[in-house]
Amino acid sequence: xSDNNKAIFAGLNMTGTIxxxxxxxxxxxxxxxPFVIKSCKGD
Amino acid sequence: MQRRLGQLAIEGLxxxxxxxxxxxxxxxxxxxxxxxxxxxxxxxxxxxPCPTTGGTRSIACLLRGEWAESLRANALAIPIALLxxxxxxxxxxxxxxxxxxxxxxxxxxxxxxxLAVAWIAKLLGDRQYW
Numbered sequence: 102x103s104d105n106n107k108a109i110f111a112g113l114n115m116t117g118t119i120x121x122x123x124x125x126x127x128x129x130x131x132x133x134x135p136f137v138i139k140s141c142k143g144d
Numbered sequence: 145m146q147r148r149l150g151q152l153a154i155e156g157l158x159x160x161x162x163x164x165x166x167x168x169x170x171x172x173x174x175x176x177x178x179x180x181x182x183x184x185x186x187x188x189x190x191x192x193p194c195p196t197t198g199g200t201r202s203i204a205c206l207l208r209g210e211w212a213e214s215l216r217a218n219a220l221a222i223p224i225a226l227l228x229x230x231x232x233x234x235x236x237x238x239x240x241x242x243x244x245x246x247x248x249x250x251x252x253x254x255x256x257x258x259l260a261v262a263w264i265a266k267l268l269g270d271r272q273y274w
Contacts, residue, residue: 109154109157110157110162118157120252122161125161125165126164127194127263128194129185131196131259134255137246137247138247139247
């Protein structure tokens with residue numbers, strides 16, 4: 102398991118968590134997207 | 145040292161995500177208690193539009209055949225709507241096939257690109273439509 106893909110928030114990796122935070126701030130109705138995109142999920 | 149900074153960044157991000165979510169819940173609850181539709185938190189705090197601001201107006205104008213007005217309200221409303229439809233169709237297809245709800249990384253790229261262009265277009269557009 103690499104550190105880069107470690108789940109850090111609600112099963113999301115770093116990319117997913119950043120995407121989630123940005124979407125909550127900028128476009129809330131789409132904040133579910135990181136949870137269904139494979140590259141946003143952590144191990 | 146670098147590893148420790150990395151851990152601190154992760155903790156900071158985790159706390160930001162939790163804090164932001166709590167603030168958002170509180171914000172919406174306060175508006176709903178007043179029986180009003182909550183405005184976008186970002187718009188209310190900064191006065192700036194979000195990437196999808198004007199999307200509903202844009203589609204309504206398009207349905208009335210007012211192309212120019214539709215583009216002014218949100219130039220990327222149609223690409224966003226199409227990408228949303230594609231995303232939901234892919235998820236529905238996987239759900240019906242009994243497969244896990246997971247989409248490829250291309251969706252992240254596509255959404256990132258569409259929302260970034262939409263936001264830039266919105267910020268550079270007519271302030272009357274913010």
